[in-house]
Amino acid sequence: MDSLATAQRDLAQYLTQAEAVILPRRLSEKAELAPLAPEIKLRVGVDLGTTYMVLVVTDESGAPLAGEWQFAEVARDGLVVDFVGAVDLLRGMKQRVEQRIGRALTHAASGYPAGVPSVEVRATAHVVEAAGMECSGLIDEPSAANNVLMLREGAVVDVGGGTTGIAVLEDNDVIYVADEPTGGTHFTLVIAGSLGISFEEAEALKTTPDEQPRLLPLVRPVMEKVASITERHIRGRGVNHITMVGGSSAFLGMADVVQNYIGVPTQVVSHPVFVTPLGLALHDPPQ
Numbered sequence: 065m066d067s068l069a070t071a072q073r074d075l076a077q078y079l080t081q082a083e084a085v086i087l088p089r090r091l092s093e094k095a096e097l098a099p100l101a102p103e104i105k106l107r108v109g110v111d112l113g114t115t116y117m118v119l120v121v122t123d124e125s126g127a128p129l130a131g132e133w134q135f136a137e138v139a140r141d142g143l144v145v146d147f148v149g150a151v152d153l154l155r156g157m158k159q160r161v162e163q164r165i166g167r168a169l170t171h172a173a174s175g176y177p178a179g180v181p182s183v184e185v186r187a188t189a190h191v192v193e194a195a196g197m198e199c200s201g202l203i204d205e206p207s208a209a210n211n212v213l214m215l216r217e218g219a220v221v222d223v224g225g226g227t228t229g230i231a232v233l234e235d236n237d238v239i240y241v242a243d244e245p246t247g248g249t250h251f252t253l254v255i256a257g258s259l260g261i262s263f264e265e266a267e268a269l270k271t272t273p274d275e276q277p278r279l280l281p282l283v284r285p286v287m288e289k290v291a292s293i294t295e296r297h298i299r300g301r302g303v304n305h306i307t308m309v310g311g312s313s314a315f316l317g318m319a320d321v322v323q324n325y326i327g328v329p330t331q332v333v334s335h336p337v338f339v340t341p342l343g344l345a346l347h348d349p350p351q
């Protein structure tokens with residue numbers, strides 16, 4: 065097996081492991097953990113996404129140990145719009161994880177959409193600190209995603225709930241980042257409008273894989289919008305491969321639509337939703 069195939073298989077395994085510790089919603093569904101030994105150093109990532117708030121804990125090597133996720137509309141385009149709600153949710157998630165691993169979470173790294181003014185970015189750090197953790201650092205989200213993907217070249221496109229974030233890599237370095245509105249919320253709004261159903265019903269339909277083939281024609285224009293945003297930002301930057309992450313990249317056919325629109329080979333990683341939160345944890349120095 066060539067090294068690229070090995071790397072992809074390892075990445076798929078890594079992301080499957082992350083989902084296994086983060087995804088089950090009820091405590092009873094989560095794998096029981098023996099209390100972690102105090103000498104195990106932890107990394108913690110907090111993603112205050114537009115739609116999902118995620119807290120993930122890894123060991124020093126980045127192996128996922130525990131996590132929590134929750135539907136939360138506390139941030140918009142990098143702005144914390146519900147500070148008190150965000151702190152409450154995060155504190156609850158932190159406590160549940162602490163119970164499960166038998167360790168206090170004292171620090172965390174967090175992120176912000178690329179290009180958000182630094183004053184607004186601080187609000188994210190304040191949420192982490194008000195929830196009882198020292199904010200060890202902040203990093204833009206597509207760069208965080210690349211902590212996991214470790215791409216040397218090409219572009220990372222993170223299609224979340226509210227926005228599409230883009231990072232262009234060259235020789236291992238992030239040379240350009242951008243972030244624009246258009247994400248999963250827009251997919252849901254289009255489905256709700258087309259079918260005459262509520263936002264909640266449309267969200268449930270959209271995230272049911274069996275429903276996606278019939279919904280694809282409805283959301284294709286939104287996917288093309290994601291593609292046109294991406295194309296505009298990568299144009300002239302020598303990108304010859306696009307890697308997609310973020311919850312909305314999981315929609316059936318996303319890679320094909322983007323690839324056909326832009327004409328650059330495009331791939332969605334398997335299990336794309338927790339790539340950025342994991343990358344935030346990798347930004348947190350182990351303690």
Ligand SMILES: Nc1ncnc2c1ncn2[C@@H]1O[C@H](COP(=O)(O)OP(=O)(O)OP(=O)(O)O)[C@@H](O)[C@H]1O
Pocket residue numbers: 111112113114115116117223224225226227228247248249267270271272309310311312313314315316337
């Ligand atoms: N299987 C799926 N198919 C399609 N969409 C999905 C799926 N799973 C999750 N989503 C969508 O992904 C979005 C959440 O993704 P993610 O957690 O990456 O966003 P976020 O970080 O909260 O938002 P942002 O990055 O824009 O701030 C939601 O709109 C959700 O409906």
Ligand SMILES: [Mg+2]
Pocket residue numbers: 111113114205222224225310340
């Ligand atoms: Mg996100």
